[in-house]
Amino acid sequence: MKESLKQFIRAGFDSALQNGSIQAYYQPVIRTISGRLCSFEALARWVDPEFGILRPDQFIPVLEQDKRIHLLDSHIIREVCRQLRRSIDSGETPIPVSVNLSRLDFSCCDIFSVVDQQVSAFQIPHDFLYIEITESILGEQEGLMHEVVDRFHEAGYQVWMDDFGSGYSSLNMLKDYSFDELKLDMRFLSSLDRRSRRILTSIIHMAKEIDIHTLAEGVETEEQFLYLRDIGCEKVQGYYFGAPMPYAKALEHLREKGVAVELPLHRKYYDDLGRIDFLSSLPLLDQKERKQLVTARQLNSIPLALVEMRRDFFSLLFSNTAFEQNLRGAELLQEDFRNAEPGATLALALMPERVVNLLKSTRDKGLGRMLFVSHDEYYELKTRCVARRRGAFCVLMQLNNLSQASQAASTTHLDEGLRQLYTLFDRITLIDLEKDCITPLYVGRTDYLTKGREGIAALAVDFARTQVFREDQERILQFYDISTLDARLNASGHNAISGCFRCLVSDGQYDWKQFIVMRYRPGILLELIHDARAELAPFRLCETENADENNCPPEMLWKNLIQSDVVRMFWKDRERRFLGVNRGFLEYYGFGSDQDVIGKTDEELGWHVHPFASSTRASPHTTSPAAAYPTGKTGRSLPTRRRFSTRRAILSVCSAVLLTEVF
Numbered sequence: 001m002k003e004s005l006k007q008f009i010r011a012g013f014d015s016a017l018q019n020g021s022i023q024a025y026y027q028p029v030i031r032t033i034s035g036r037l038c039s040f041e042a043l044a045r046w047v048d049p050e051f052g053i054l055r056p057d058q059f060i061p062v063l064e065q066d067k068r069i070h071l072l073d074s075h076i077i078r079e080v081c082r083q084l085r086r087s088i089d090s091g092e093t094p095i096p097v098s099v100n101l102s103r104l105d106f107s108c109c110d111i112f113s114v115v116d117q118q119v120s121a122f123q124i125p126h127d128f129l130y131i132e133i134t135e136s137i138l139g140e141q142e143g144l145m146h147e148v149v150d151r152f153h154e155a156g157y158q159v160w161m162d163d164f165g166s167g168y169s170s171l172n173m174l175k176d177y178s179f180d181e182l183k184l185d186m187r188f189l190s191s192l193d194r195r196s197r198r199i200l201t202s203i204i205h206m207a208k209e210i211d212i213h214t215l216a217e218g219v220e221t222e223e224q225f226l227y228l229r230d231i232g233c234e235k236v237q238g239y240y241f242g243a244p245m246p247y248a249k250a251l252e253h254l255r256e257k258g259v260a261v262e263l264p265l266h267r268k269y270y271d272d273l274g275r276i277d278f279l280s281s282l283p284l285l286d287q288k289e290r291k292q293l294v295t296a297r298q299l300n301s302i303p304l305a306l307v308e309m310r311r312d313f314f315s316l317l318f319s320n321t322a323f324e325q326n327l328r329g330a331e332l333l334q335e336d337f338r339n340a341e342p343g344a345t346l347a348l349a350l351m352p353e354r355v356v357n358l359l360k361s362t363r364d365k366g367l368g369r370m371l372f373v374s375h376d377e378y379y380e381l382k383t384r385c386v387a388r389r390r391g392a393f394c395v396l397m398q399l400n401n402l403s404q405a406s407q408a409a410s411t412t413h414l415d416e417g418l419r420q421l422y423t424l425f426d427r428i429t430l431i432d433l434e435k436d437c438i439t440p441l442y443v444g445r446t447d448y449l450t451k452g453r454e455g456i457a458a459l460a461v462d463f464a465r466t467q468v469f470r471e472d473q474e475r476i477l478q479f480y481d482i483s484t485l486d487a488r489l490n491a492s493g494h495n496a497i498s499g500c501f502r503c504l505v506s507d508g509q510y511d512w513k514q515f516i517v518m519r520y521r522p523g524i525l526l527e528l529i530h531d532a533r534a535e536l537a538p539f540r541l542c543e544t545e546n547a548d549e550n551n552c553p554p555e556m557l558w559k560n561l562i563q564s565d566v567v568r569m570f571w572k573d574r575e576r577r578f579l580g581v582n583r584g585f586l587e588y589y590g591f592g593s594d595q596d597v598i599g600k601t602d603e604e605l606g607w608h609v610h611p612f613a614s615s616t617r618a619s620p621h622t623t624s625p626a627a628a629y630p631t632g633k634t635g636r637s638l639p640t641r642r643r644f645s646t647r648r649a650i651l652s653v654c655s656a657v658l659l660t661e662v663f
C-alpha cells in the first residue's frame with residue numbers, strides 16, 4: 001500500500017468518522033426459495049472527495065495495525081441501527097442487517113456491550129441485527145471468543161460464521177461453536193466445476209445435518225444461483241443481485257429488478273423451510289428424530305450391504321439398518337445370513353443359488369439386478385462389483401422393497417395379475433412392438449438382456465447366438481420372427497404362442513426353457529420364460545420309491561400339473577370315463593372346456609383305446625384305473641405302468657409325456 005494512502009488513513013480517520021465520510025453500504029441477501037430480499041450485509045466504505053471510494057481492504061489493515069478497528073465497527077453498527085430505526089419510524093418494512101466484527105474488537109473493547117448499547121439506544125429488536133464473525137479469528141483467544149459468542153446468543157442475536165471454508169480450521173470451529181448461519185466463502189464459486197459443486201453440496205448437506213442455515217457469498221451468475229438453489233442453499237449474496245450500495249440506492253436497485261422484501265413475520269416460516277435437506281436420504285425426519293439417529297448405520301435410508309465372495313465362503317462385511325429391515329421381509333437370504341455377525345465367514349451353500357448366480361454374474365459384468373416376490377411384496381436386489389482380487393470379490397448390494405417404494409418405475413407395470421406370475425417364471429419381459437424395445441419386468445436366474453433394450457430383431461439374433469443351444473437356434477429365431485408373430489398369435493386361438501428351447505444356464509450348460517409370448521395390450525406383448533426342467537424335478541422325485549413327500553407338497557404338484565400346458569394330463573373312473581383334464585390337455589386336443597370331455601369314454605370321443613388300458617382297468621386296487629391314450633391327434637401312444645396308486649399313476653403318465661414332448 002502506498003505510504004501516502006496509509007498516512008491519509010491514519011491522519012483522516014477520526015474526522016472521517018465524524019463528518020460522515022465513512023458509511024455503511026448495503027449488499028442484498030436473497031432467499032433462494034422465494035427470491036425475496038431477506039437481509040442486507042453492511043460493508044464499510046470511506047467516501048473521500050480526493051481519493052474516491054476507499055474499500056475496506058485499503059483502510060482496515062491500517063486500522064487494525066493501529067488497534068482502532070473497533071471504532072470503525074462501532075460506527076458502522078451505529079449507522080445500521082440508525083437506518084433500522086429510520087425504516088421502522090417511516091413505516092417501511094425493516095430489513096435485518098448483518099455486521100462484520102474484527103478479531104481486535106474482542107480484545108480492544110467489550111464488543112458485546114458496544115453492540116447492545118447501540119441496539120438499545122435505537123430500540124432495535126435484537127433479531128434485526130446479525131453478527132458476522134470470520135472463521136479465521138475464532139481460533140484465537142478461544143475462551144474469550146466463546147464467552148462473547150454466548151453472550152450474543154443469550155441476548156437474542158444471531159451469530160453467523162463468515163468466510164466458511166477459507167481457513168484451516170473451519171470444521172473444528174463448527175464443532176466448537178453453535179452458529180446460526182454459515183456464510184460460504186466466495187472462493188467456492190470461483191470455478192463451479194464438478195469438484196467444487198460436490199464440495200458445496202456436501203457442505204450444504206452437512207450444515208443441515210447439524211441445523212445451521214446456509215448463505216453463499218459471491219454469486220455472480222444465474223448458473224451459480226440456480227445450482228445453489230437446487231442443492232438447498234437457503235440464501236445467496238453477490239453482484240448477481242447487487243453490489244454494496246447506500247441504503248436508498250440498494251432498495252431502488254432491488255425495486256428495479258422486481259425483488260420484493262420478505263416480511264419479518266414470514267422469516268421463521270422460511271427458516272423452517274430452509275431446514276429441509278433435499279439431499280438427505282431421510283428428508284422426512286424432523287430435527288428431533290434426526291438427533292435420535294446415533295449410529296452411522298441408521299443414517300442412510302438406502303438399504304445397503306457389502307458382501308465379500310470367495311470360492312466356498314462369503315462374509316457380510318457391512319449392512320445398514322435399512323437393509324436389515326428389508327431383509328426381514330424378504331425371504332431371500334436364509335436365517336444364517338440374516339443373523340450373520342459383520343465379517344463372519346459363512347459357507348456359500350447357505351446363500352440361495354439364485355443370489356450366488358447373481359453375484360457371480362455381477363463379478364463378470366460389473367452390475368446386476370434381480371427382482372423377486374416374497375410375502376406378496378416385490379423386492380429388487382441391485383448389485384455392483386466394487387473390488388476384486390485373486391480368489392475374492394466384493395459386491396455392494398441394495399435391497400429395495402418395491403411394493404413399499406412405489407415410486408420405482410417398474411412397479412407401475414406390475415398389476416395384481418402379474419404379481420402372481422413372479423414366482424412361476426424365470427423372466428418376464430414386456431415387448432413393445434411399436435417402440436421396438438423390451439422392458440424386463442422380472443429377471444430371476446439369468447440376467448441376460450438387462451443391458452440392451454432396443455431393436456427386437458437384433459436382440460433375438462443376439463440371444464439365439466449367445467444363449468441358445470445350436471440345434472434350437474433356428475427354431476427360436478422363427479419363434480421370435482416379428483413378421484409372422486401376429487398371424488401365429490391369431491392362429492393360436494388364445495393370443496399366445498409357446499415353444500421350448502435349450503438355453504444357456506451356467507458354466508456352459510443348457511437347460512430346457514419354455515418361452516411363452518402373449519398379447520398384453522395393443523402393440524405390447526408379454527414374454528414369459530419358464531424353467532421347464534424345474535417343473536420336471538418334483539415329478540421325478542415322487543416317482544422314486546423313497547421320495548420325501550415333504551419336499552414336494554402334493555398341493556403344489558397338483559397346482560402345477562393342472563396349470564401346465566407342457567404336461568397334458570387326464571384322470572378317469574373305473575369305467576374309463578374322464579373325471580378331469582388339465583389345461584395342457586384341453587389346449588392340445590382342441591377342447592373348449594373340460595365339460596366337453598368329462599363323463600365320456602375314449603370311444604365316445606371317437607378315440608382308439610390303448611391296449612394297456614384294459615389291463616389296468618382290471619386292478620381292484622386302483623381308483624383311477626385307466627390310462628387311455630387318445631391317439632386321435634398325434635397317433636403316438638404311451639405305455640403306462642400298472643397297479644399304481646392314484647397319484648403315482650397320474651404322475652408316471654405325466655413324466656412320460658413330459659419326457660417325450662419336452663426332451
Ligand code: C2E
Pocket residue numbers: 027042043044055056057060069072073076100101102134162163186217218219220237238239240243244
Ligand atoms: P466480507 O465480509 O467477506 O464481505 C464480502 C466482500 O465481498 C465485500 O467486499 C463485497 O463487496 C464483496 N463482494 C460482494 N459480492 C461479491 C461478488 O459477487 N463478487 C466479488 N468478487 N466480490 C463480492 P468489501 O466490501 O470490499 O469488504 C471486504 C472485507 O472487508 C469484508 O469481507 C469484510 O471482511 C471486511 N469488512 C467490510 N466492512 C467491514 C466492517 O465494517 N467491519 C469489519 N470489521 N470488516 C469489514
Ligand code: CA
Pocket residue numbers: 041100132162
Ligand atoms: Ca462478512
Ligand code: CA
Pocket residue numbers: 162163183185186217
Ligand atoms: Ca465473507
